[in-house]
Amino acid sequence: MSAAEEVEVVTEGQAVEAVPKRAMTLGYGTSLIVLAVLILIPLFVKNFIIFQMTMLLIYALAVMALNILTGGSGQFSLGQSAFYAVGAYTSAILMEHAGMNYALTLPVAGIVCFGFGFLFGQPALRLSGVYLALATFALATAMPQLLKLGYFEHWTGGVQGLVVTKPDAPFGLPMGQDMWLYYFTLAVSIGIYLASVNLLRSRSGRAFMAIRDNEIAASAMGVDVALYKTLAFGVSAGITGVAGGLGAIAVQFVAPDGYTIQLAISLFLGMVVGGVGWLPGSIVGSAFIIFVPNIAEGISKGLSGAVFGVLLFLVIFLVPHGARQVAIVAQQLAAKLKKN
Amino acid sequence: MELFANQVLAGIATGAIYACMALAVVMIYQAIDHLNFAQGEMAMFSTFVSWQLMQWGVPYWGAFVLTVAFSFAAGIVIERLLFKPLAKAPILTNVAGFIALYAIINSVAGLIWDFTIKQYPTPFGSSPFLGSQLISTHQAGMIGITLLMLVLLFFFFRFTRVGLAMRAAASLPESARLVGINTSWMIALGWGMAAAIGSIAGMMIAPVVFLEPNMMLGVLIYGFAAAVLGGLSSPFGAVMGGFLVGIFENLVGTYIPGVGNELKLPIALALIIVVLVVKPAGLFGRAIVKRV
Numbered sequence: 001m002s003a004a005e006e007v008e009v010v011t012e013g014q015a016v017e018a019v020p021k022r023a024m025t026l027g028y029g030t031s032l033i034v035l036a037v038l039i040l041i042p043l044f045v046k047n048f049i050i051f052q053m054t055m056l057l058i059y060a061l062a063v064m065a066l067n068i069l070t071g072g073s074g075q076f077s078l079g080q081s082a083f084y085a086v087g088a089y090t091s092a093i094l095m096e097h098a099g100m101n102y103a104l105t106l107p108v109a110g111i112v113c114f115g116f117g118f119l120f121g122q123p124a125l126r127l128s129g130v131y132l133a134l135a136t137f138a139l140a141t142a143m144p145q146l147l148k149l150g151y152f153e154h155w156t157g158g159v160q161g162l163v164v165t166k167p168d169a170p171f172g173l174p175m176g177q178d179m180w181l182y183y184f185t186l187a188v189s190i191g192i193y194l195a196s197v198n199l200l201r202s203r204s205g206r207a208f209m210a211i212r213d214n215e216i217a218a219s220a221m222g223v224d225v226a227l228y229k230t231l232a233f234g235v236s237a238g239i240t241g242v243a244g245g246l247g248a249i250a251v252q253f254v255a256p257d258g259y260t261i262q263l264a265i266s267l268f269l270g271m272v273v274g275g276v277g278w279l280p281g282s283i284v285g286s287a288f289i290i291f292v293p294n295i296a297e298g299i300s301k302g303l304s305g306a307v308f309g310v311l312l313f314l315v316i317f318l319v320p321h322g323a324r325q326v327a328i329v330a331q332q333l334a335a336k337l338k339k340n
Numbered sequence: 341m342e343l344f345a346n347q348v349l350a351g352i353a354t355g356a357i358y359a360c361m362a363l364a365v366v367m368i369y370q371a372i373d374h375l376n377f378a379q380g381e382m383a384m385f386s387t388f389v390s391w392q393l394m395q396w397g398v399p400y401w402g403a404f405v406l407t408v409a410f411s412f413a414a415g416i417v418i419e420r421l422l423f424k425p426l427a428k429a430p431i432l433t434n435v436a437g438f439i440a441l442y443a444i445i446n447s448v449a450g451l452i453w454d455f456t457i458k459q460y461p462t463p464f465g466s467s468p469f470l471g472s473q474l475i476s477t478h479q480a481g482m483i484g485i486t487l488l489m490l491v492l493l494f495f496f497f498r499f500t501r502v503g504l505a506m507r508a509a510a511s512l513p514e515s516a517r518l519v520g521i522n523t524s525w526m527i528a529l530g531w532g533m534a535a536a537i538g539s540i541a542g543m544m545i546a547p548v549v550f551l552e553p554n555m556m557l558g559v560l561i562y563g564f565a566a567a568v569l570g571g572l573s574s575p576f577g578a579v580m581g582g583f584l585v586g587i588f589e590n591l592v593g594t595y596i597p598g599v600g601n602e603l604k605l606p607i608a609l610a611l612i613i614v615v616l617v618v619k620p621a622g623l624f625g626r627a628i629v630k631r632v
Contacts, residue, residue, distance in 0.1 A: 070432070076431075076432070076435075078435075123613055123616070123617045126616070126617055126620065127616055127617075127620070130373070130374055130375050130431065130435075131568075131616055131620065133375070133431075133435060134375060134564055134568065134612060134616075135612060135613050135616055137377075137561075137564075138561065138564075138565075138608060138609035138612045138613065139609060139613075141561055141605055141608075141609065142605045142606040142608070142609040145605050145606055146606055265439055268435070268436070268439070269436060269439065272432060272433065272436045276430075276432060302447075302450070302451040303447055303448070303451055304447065305443040305444065305446055305447025305450070306443065306444045306447040306448050306451075307447075308440075308443050308447075309439075309440040309441065309442070309443035309444035309447070310440075310444065312436060312437075312439070312440035312443070313422065313437065313440045316426070316429075316433055316436055316437055316440070317425065320429060320433060
């Protein structure tokens with residue numbers, strides 16, 4: 001009796017549902033189809049849509065970074081916009097003040113953010129669940145204010161922000177700036193996606209998941225809980241930083257008010273909609289946060305926030321596991337059709 | 341020395357705002373173990389309702405009572421409709437729900453009452469309190485109301501059957517259910533009370549920060565900071581935390597050069613993080629020991 005009760009307590013106390021690691025990725029066939037679609041679409045659409053698709057990939061990267069942190073190691077963050085901002089500013093400052101090549105600024109942004117995330121992970125170690133959500137929430141709210149500070153104005157441009165020049169396609173490739181940037185972003189995204197999948201399959205990834213599922217059991221098995229929790233924060237922040245750098249290049253502009261708590265909340269919602277712990281869901285979540293506000297505005301201009309909220313509630317109630325659940329149902333349907 | 345005393349007094353005056361909000365935050369945390377990120381928006385909506393009632397000619401205290409009753413009912417309805425089905429869901433889903441609620445309330449309030457800043461009346465007048473320029477009668481009244489709410493809450497939890505049942509449901513749900521307490525309704529009651537306290541906070545704060553749909557965001561973060569500082573499990577701690585945060589904010593602004601308005605939010609952030617790291621239970625909270 002008492003044993004059964006304790007088991008129940010443990011499952012109830014879990015912040016994040018446990019996703020087996022095989023369920024975290026797509027099969028090869030599906031991956032290739034998605035990749036082909038992503039490569040082909042820009043050839044047929046207008047520049048503005050290409051730009052939106054670039055943003056789709058960038059946010060998908062940021063959502064995936066959060067997914068590694070939450071779905072992988074079971075830690076919350078409502079403060080991803082802070083890491084995104086640091087990445088964006090690192091890239092912008094290096095390009096505009098140091099004249100660095102845009103592609104080279106990305107690894108720097110990633111490393112800077114990794115360090116920042118790793119350091120922030122230290123105090124976060126002692127927090128869990130709602131306390132961690134609160135601490136990161138505070139970080140995200142404070143970030144725009146820090147960026148506006150007079151001390152850094154020479155570098156950050158203060159409230160005005162910085163303008164970034166858009167790169168041209170190299171080697172005389174016959175494509176416009178938008179299209180080149182899209183393919184560049186796609187290449188970076190694929191690289192990071194593959195690296196993340198590998199990370200989660202590696203020893204470190206298994207350590208993350210062990211901590212997520214049961215911290216005490218994990219430490220009893222010899223997992224260095226403190227190290228891996230801060231590491232997860234660092235990796236997540238690093239990827240978010242690269243996404244932020246790409247975002248700065250794509251939007252050609254960084255300013256403190258572009259990185260408010262709104263962005264952090266969007267990324268968080270993207271993760272919930274895409275399915276926590278399911279990496280490919282990140283792109284679905286990213287589509288949700290980019291396009292649904294537009295759709296909501298189309299339905300009712302004054303009430304766009306309310307429509308967005310209602311849609312979010314619908315997602316929570318109807319498909320609590322997000323896009324992953326839809327994918328599983330679709331898979332089962334397909335299997336049934338094959339049988340018939 | 342006089343400067344110091346004055347700043348402390350001014351800090352207590354601003355702290356009353358945070359104390360009000362922190363009380364609502366602690367109330368809901370006691371009932372559901374979550375921080376409701378939509379708490380500030382719920383309070384803002386209630387304040388608008390009271391403003392609307394006054395526009396229709398209802399006297400201040402009439403509008404006050406009606407609004408508190410409305411907020412109590414609305415809090416219960418929100419819990420029954422939206423959050424009861426999520427009771428077993430992971431924390432993550434609940435947080436997403438709070439954010440959705442935030443977006444809905446903010447947008448609806450903006451549509452009904454638009455985003456222009458409105459004056460909000462105070463029942464206490466705004467002349468200097470006891471001849472002091474630093475603290476107005478409104479602020480003194482606000483401190484009084486906050487302390488009154490605290491005392492009422494204390495008596496409610498200490499000496500009534502319902503209060504006892506709520507405490508039982510919050511600390512040991514299973515055992516509470518076994519002795520016949522309807523724990524699910526206790527949670528709804530907690531939502532209702534948090535909404536009611538929030539509405540009072542909103543009506544007290546509105547004359548200071550002016551009424552508009554986004555008035556609560558900054559206040560809510562300070563309310564969180566206050567609640568965390570005082571301890572999320574203690575209403576008394578939350579109120580003390582509110583005053584301490586107010587005093588701290590004023591003293592830092594006075595004595596540390598370079599800290600102006602622009603650094604106010606980072607200060608709240610630093611405070612939250614330092615408290616959470618050094619003393620997670622807060623100054624007056626109970627440390628929660630978990631059995632595994």
